[in-house]
Amino acid sequence: MTKELPADPHVAVVATAGGVEDGPLTMADGTSLKSAMARAQFRARLRAFLLVLPLLAFVVITFIMPIGELLKRSVYSPNFHDNMPNLVAWFAKHPPGTEPDESAYAALVADLRLLKKTKKAGLVGTRVNYELPGSRSLFTKGARKAKKLEPPYREALLKLDPKWGDPALWQVMRAAASPYTMNFYLAALDLKRDPSGKIVPVEENRRIYKMLFARTLALSLLITFLTLILAYPIAHLLATLPLSKSNLLMILVLLPFWTSLLVRTTSWMVLLQSQGVINDALVALGIIGDDGRIQMMYNKTGTVIAMTHILLPFMVLPLYSVMRTINPSYVRAARNLGATSWTAFRRIYFPQTVPGIGAGALLVFILAVGYYITPALVGGSDGTLISNLIAFHIQKSLNWSLAAALAALLLTGILILYWLYDKLVGIDNLKLG
């Protein structure tokens, strides 16, 4: 065989075709081949576009726009800016560091009177309250009493509540005067600005988010690893069994999918709680004493057990679909060539399942990072994840901006991991089925 012979016969054909013509190809009527192709394909492209249009519109309206809106909230918080025009104007006129003088207090009182009229004192107070807890009542009370205040306003306000003279309050108000702020991101990372504007960590006892991010990451990795360990052998069995038997097993694997997530989580509660089935059985068998019941729920253990179980099918399915395509003759060939069954697995079988491992791990990890119901129900305080805090800020504390900042950080983290995965494994190696 000569060196010149191309491996792919088509290469040779294309090469000769290209060699005949010099310059761009033209059609019989003189137009270029490219524009003729574009014309010919326009209708097909239009058709394809119209086919996806409904879904595209649906996704834009129900997915991309809400997420965009939420992400905007993480940096855009206009309540103070919109409702305190006089004070905002004073802040704009005087550079940071200026002591609030009588004109500042006059602007403040004017705004408080305005708040009374527009009934927005609560909103503004909440905005300031985010960064300086305990200030909401300051604003509602101030707005209520603003009508009666007489100049000089500084003394009048300080008499009403000495907190009005707090430099920290003025610092926060100056920051809130701008509708755009990074402070929610700082808060989401357990950071804040000190009176001089420097970014410093918050007090030890109020640090919570970084720890939660770390716990979410660690638990998600642990759950991903556990599902992989548990799913790999069963996926292999499913892939090698005859189809009739593997179908039955597959139904068993998918069975949890057909049960409500809530039901599954609750059944774990029945099993795992300290008066639950497992502990009762252990006590009855005399393995542990009645006072030595194992705490398996309302802590990390509960979260890990329940989530591993719930996410297991998401690992089994990609692994199975990849393993199904691996011809058993590869392992046979390796054995025949002198490899022990372990070497054949390690060198031949395992590398070919990597795309499935990647897909399953990515799927389980991303689902685990955002998981909410299960940790909320079985996690206790020790087993909650960052998504539970996001839910808390959306439903309870109503600090949507902080929730948005936390969600944005979580999203960024996942995108970074995704990028790392692409660098290390290659995203085109991903096989979901």
Place this chain on the structure above:
Amino acid sequence: MVEELVQDAFVEFDRVQKSYDGETLVVKDLNLRIAKGEFVTMLGPSGSGKTTCLMMLAGFETATSGEIRLDGRPINNIPPHKRGIGMVFQNYALFPHMTVGENLSFPLEVRGMGREARAEKVRAALDMVQMGDFINRRPAQLSGGQQQRIALARALVFEPELVLMDEPLGALDKQLREHMQFEIKHLHERLGITVVYVTHDQAEALTMSDRVAVFNNGVIQQLASPEDLYERPENSFVAQFIGENNKLEGTVEGYEDDLVLVRLADGAITRANPVKCGDPGSATLISIRPERVWLEGETNANTTEAEVLELIYLGDHLRCRLRVHGNEDFIVKVPNSAGHRPLVVGERTRVSWNAQDARALDPL
């Protein structure tokens, strides 16, 4: 018998049986002795047990009973990786995540060979199949024929004395297949290895093999050289399976000298070579190769009337379908030689064959 010529068998199947479900035997009482350096082909229709035999030899299936010996050693309980047998798989089974070089290096690596010795052997093996330039390619970047060569090189690179091939040319087109047949044959001759080859393609089996074992229903029907197999089939299955064949059904009437007298379906009596037929009164099937029959010309005791039903022009010869003794599928090959009178469909003529070429076999 050829089997008795094999004194020191290199590969030996001794009363081997195999069942997958415990109810039916896929391989029934297999006895096969293969000499060192021989090229033996297992030929048979699909489901005849030939691949199962190969898999038992390679160690991927265990014999239900009986013993398989390699070079005198029983290997029933030796795991496949310790048997040291090379194998070419039907779909080549080249590891897709390794380059050609890594594929060839693999069997040497697991044998603990050093890096330099490995590189040298890989290079030599690739040169042997003229694929030296492809060492860094992935299998997916190779054509079917090229993958075939790599699979061959991989099966040979660790210098096994026995190489098994499981329909290795099945996926190739006709021209490439014929070319590869010769290459494999030449490699076998050059290296002096023993080859056990499985195929369902009779032309392939006849071209390449020293001996062919024809399988059917888990039993070797005949084990013989290609020439014997074609010229002297021992039973009806082999006669039907190998090459083209004219069948005449009848009953044994009696014996005359070394010939058998057979009464055919239309009542006529014909003389045949008694290869495998029973006592007078039992059914038999006479098998005659189309090229052993002539039209017109000299006559003998077996000469009979025939009617031309169909003519197919094939260049160097004419395929002529006739009605002979009531059989409407009687084929005669008429050479397209000078001076031959052109035949016409519907014309009546006469056909003759030597009694020795009409082999009276067991009924199907």
